[in-house]
Amino acid sequence: MVIVQAESFDAGAKINAFMQGRTDAGACVSFTGVVRDETQSARVAELALDHYPGFTEAALEKLVARARTQWSVGDILLIHRVGPMRPGDTIVLVAVAATHRDEAFEAARFLVDALKTDAPIWKKETAPDGSVRWIEPPAELSAQG
Amino acid sequence: MVIVQAESFDAGAKINAFMQGRTDAGACVSFTGVVRDETQSARVAELALDHYPGFTEAALEKLVARARTQWSVGDILLIHRVGPMRPGDTIVLVAVAATHRDEAFEAARFLVDALKTDAPIWKKETAPDGSVRWIEPPAELSAQG
Amino acid sequence: MAKLLFFGRLSDAAGRASETLALPKDACTAHELLNLIKSREPALGAALDHPSVRIAVNQRLASSRDVTLSDADEIAFLPPMSGG
């Protein structure tokens, strides 16, 4: 399941609900991304995520579908926040349930890496002094796109 | 931190508490192991974990220390339940906080694998018909010990 | 009227996240649309026409600036993504 939302969410509660009643899946690997207060030695006061409603969800659904094709996993949950956030806020949760730990780890790792390069999300950092910068990938990476 | 306990625990709440206030660590990778109701096509009604108090904790602490030496991670939480459990119960939680996702994933993966081979824990499965069996590693593995 | 959408730094460059606009002619190309924008807002036009910017038409990525646009299309300008 893919959810893109502006509201903050409780990662632990989402993981618990995701695993609730799964007596068939022995392993759950989850990744929680948190807004840091410093990136590349620049202080961050606020992070704002721009997204393209519909298009972004479809792109994330495609990544999840690819992971499900590639690994034998039971279920996948992907929640991504958009809009303004503060350091310490949970920005993304990826949870993968599987019968075996290998597949849970590999699928989760794939998704977290794929999000970094293929998620249609644009990040704007605001420094404590109010200056803003849009985060873009290094030129080599964006040239591939 | 290593905790070995007989009491059940709320994995999501533990993950939340672990990540609470970490504005320096952008990534948390967690692994939750759940008691399955079937292993190697045998039905499981109850799983009981035997451990050696003191010795088991020391062995787990050693694994955590090794992970901290090998990867640049912020903090590690390892909670292992012992005693009798039922399918669906959370048996183990490993959570790794790190500034970067690579290290969080690798340290978590190392720990989960190391638990499988190096944790001084003995598992007894009780089938629905009351028959019991102790889980031991395949001969090749135990010969290494 | 076509709907234009600007994402990421392009919304800052445009000073708006979206607009509706009459295409220069029906069945024009993205290239022709970009020329129209350049004639009106040179700086924005240059930012949109940068090779790193991709165009999606009705939520599907276009493979080139030769894609045909028509009225009622939703045309999105996507700068390099930051990733999730």
Add this chain to the structure above:
Amino acid sequence: MAKLLFFGRLSDAAGRASETLALPKDACTAHELLNLIKSREPALGAALDHPSVRIAVNQRLASSRDVTLSDADEIAFLPPMSGG
């Protein structure tokens, strides 16, 4: 008196998880202790003396059955671990 601890299937084999026992002599080896147990409980002795079973003395793994034991030691018999 030494304290013996049996883990995993060895506690089932022993019918008990622990016992206190007078060593055959002070500063005996684990080998000698195993022989004493074998003489009393042949099946348990054989289970404990299996090469896959490791011995920990005062919570430290012994490298061989030649390890010296003394009264007040805690001697644990560890079958292959199932893992966590």
